Amino acid sequence: xxxxxxxxxxxxxxxxxxxxxxxxxEAMDADVIDRKVxxxxxxxxxxxxKDE
Numbered sequence: 835x836x837x838x839x840x841x842x843x844x845x846x847x848x849x850x851x852x853x854x855x856x857x858x859x860e861a862m863d864a865d866v867i868d869r870k871v872x873x874x875x876x877x878x879x880x881x882x883x884k885d886e
Contacts, residue, residue, distance in 0.1 A: 835859060843882070850882045857881045 836859065843850045858881040867873035 835862070848882070849884065854882050 836855075840850065840855045858878055861867070861877055861881060867877050
């Protein structure tokens with residue numbers, strides 16, 4: 835799940851690690867958000883972005 839998303843981030847030189855990707859998957863598995871794009875955006879940002 836979301837493997838293409840992870841690879842696209844890596845291709846775009848976003849410094850995302852496998853551990854952060856797995857954290858995102860764990861959060862999605864635990865249903866910590868509703869299935870809305872905006873919620874996914876903020877969850878992904880909190881799991882994957884180290885600094886702004």
